[in-house]
Amino acid sequence: MVSTTVSEVGLDAAAPHAHATHDTNTGISNTKLAMWLFLGSECLLFGGLITTYLIYKEPLAGQGPALADIVDIPFTSTSSFVLLMSSLTMVLAVSAIERGDHHRMRTWTAATAILGATFVAGQVYEFTAFYREGLGFTTSRFSSAFYTLTGFHGVHVTVGLIMLMSLFVLSLRGRLPEHKAETVEVVGLYWHFVDVVWILIFAVVYLIP
């Protein structure tokens, strides 16, 4: 019954490890496919929250400030730009590990994490400023919807930061060889998704009057 088949071993050994060919029916590895599916599901989660925000974007009269009264568009635009740039550094990190350049991979991963952390810090600053202006979570329907939508996104960025830092530590310890480059790529997928969602949220919340 048991037979070691040379053909299969040979086939796998011939495959380039950097682009680990996964012997799946679709040709897409399980992990990557799973991440794509998960992100598809996330679209609906943010869809629900964005819809809610659109319905509640104006507070009832006399119930605290509206966004236009307190927003600092140049500040948020800058932090949005910082977040979008982190997608570029993420791409560079993926490209670096695929080339086997672990040093650059760590550099770009760290850069991505720093840019992402800057964005989160900006959000914390913005929330604090809004709170001082009199916009608490319970102030109005707008405040609840605003903090929930942007807060959910902030939590997603934070989870991404944790994943990036884990990658960094793994790589430092030498536990992230090239044949696992896909791990970085999958984290990158998540990171790009979080960025894309922010483009949508930024447009819906800050740009559309």
Added chain:
Amino acid sequence: MTTLETGPLALEAGEEEAPSNSLGVLGRPKGGYSWRAWFTTVDHKKIGIMYGGTAIFFFIIGGLEALLIRAQLWAPRGTLLTADQYNQVFTMHGTTMIFLVVMPIGAAFANYLMPLQIGARDVAFPRINAFSYWCFLFGGLFLNTSWFLGGGADGGWFNYAPNNGVVFSPSNGIDFWNIGLLIAGIASLTGAVNLIVTVLNLRAPGMTLMKMPIFTWMTLVTQFLLLFAIPVLTSAQFLLLFDRQFDGNFFNVAKGGEPLLWEHLFWIFGHPEVYLMILPAFGLVSDMLPVFCRKPIFGYPFIVFSGIAIGFMGWGVWAHHMFVSGIGPISVTVFALTTMFIAVPTGVKILNWTATMVGGRIRLATPMLFCIGLVTMFTIGGLSGVTHAVAPADTQQTDTYYIVAHFHYVLFGGAFFGFMGGFYFYWPKVFGYLLNETLGKTNFWLMFVGFNLTFGPMHVLGLNGMSRRTYTYDPGYGFELWNKIATIGAFLLAASIALFIFNIFYSKVKAKHLPAPGPDPWDARTIEWMIPSPVPEYNFDPVPTITTLDEFWYRKYGETEDGRLVQIATAEEVAQSAEGEHDVHLPSPSYWPIVTAFGLPIIGYGLLYTWWLSLVGGIITAAGIYGWAFEPPDDPEGAHGHEDHDDHHPDDDGDHTDATDDATPELAEAEGDKEVETVG
């Protein structure tokens, strides 16, 4: 490390990795056969059995709640339950039956059967699979602990706003409902990702999408529905959570909150939900009917594509639950039309099943009885469903027992009859013994009669104006007789379930004196019947190469030139043997899934009672995730563990039998007996 690109395969597995999982206090679980093994297992079959067993446990709880409802309504002015208790009982009955019974039984079959039907060794992510199960169990237990902590949720299974707010429902019941279902939602979401990847990526060689058994197809559609429906409910539940815990204003009318938003979000989830509850049963029936008619399924592509069509159209009908909520004539018209249209793919399936039976050599075994039960009962439920598309009529029927009758005909008469058939059909495959046929047939008829006595009269009650969710009724409206019949029926149903459970133990005892059922007791068609019963841990060895739909059948039977069916091999000749050495490397058990899931209900209790408890739960879950991430999916001390858990077969390590090579001679052998021409 940089030389890996040219390195041989053997190096890849062990290279550069710490020798054990190293992080944390929990080592690799050892010892595969004790009761402890169930807590750490990642085997899709064990997880499937646990899903089923837990669902039956919750079914008994939900059933007792149903009996309380029926006992309360036995006579006018019933005094068994107060109005408040009644609210809790029907809410928890609906929630339990939907989220903790029908959905998990679907998950049980999907977990156990789907990998077998596609010839996989396990699901794509065995540990995530275990995590899904534990989330479901802990979510369900969390929900039911509300009974001991101030009472259950009391707003109906959909908990409409603003009734679900603290003002109108001050007990913690709705919080338990909310957080419990959030945890169960994690189970559904991770399960959906896992099972979709499994179907798309782990099929046996030769098994194209259009050669998949229909149950596998319906599982795929179901999991896609879950994937996209669950997050909508999750977003709504977070809004509710923030409203109730942190005084948010999402459904606070005083601050301009819109209660209708909850209704929309809930039903955008809720309508795909009803299809994802029924489709697994449709899949089971589509696989069972051909076995008992000895005919291929009529119009396989139609069944498949109508299932996919239901999956798409199910998203466009949600507002038919809201015809009386004032959504305006245009919306009502649109949703009335889409609701009528969605009857078409469902009708296609019923036509196909009927046509499969026409001209077949029908064997009325217990599973077949349940299949016919599904086809007939679901048709009744489907027809009353179409009447809801007629908005003026629906306006009259909303919130009456007519609706209750309708959805029990589709969910109990549809989904649950299919599952019962599935239990009887797959019992020998899973547990190695057949359930007693006499008891089984009695079980069916008792259930069939009890079911119709319970829910048939509700049509009349509803049309006569008896409203749902009201704890009692006055004498003199003509409700007495029908309510008495329904209550008698409910107790007959309970008896039929008791008989089923008795049958499980009775048949197990009797089976000791009977010959083993063998791999193929029903003369079945799909490849899960090609392997020994009960299924060995490694499923297939070797993995078969698929050439046609109903592969197993066509390895047993060929057709003569004038179209007569001729046996070319017996099941025993074609089936795989459990004898001999099977050196198949399987994914190793792990503590981390249960640890990670265990933190979640603790976070939930923390949200309700004290903050530090949330912190404890959060730390447990975070520790679980990290322990998990650093634990290789395969035991590094095993002979040849792969580090990636994303291989084609999680256990496929290039050192055991190669599927393609071994299956080919076997195929040739099956085709070798060329007295007749084989089909396919």
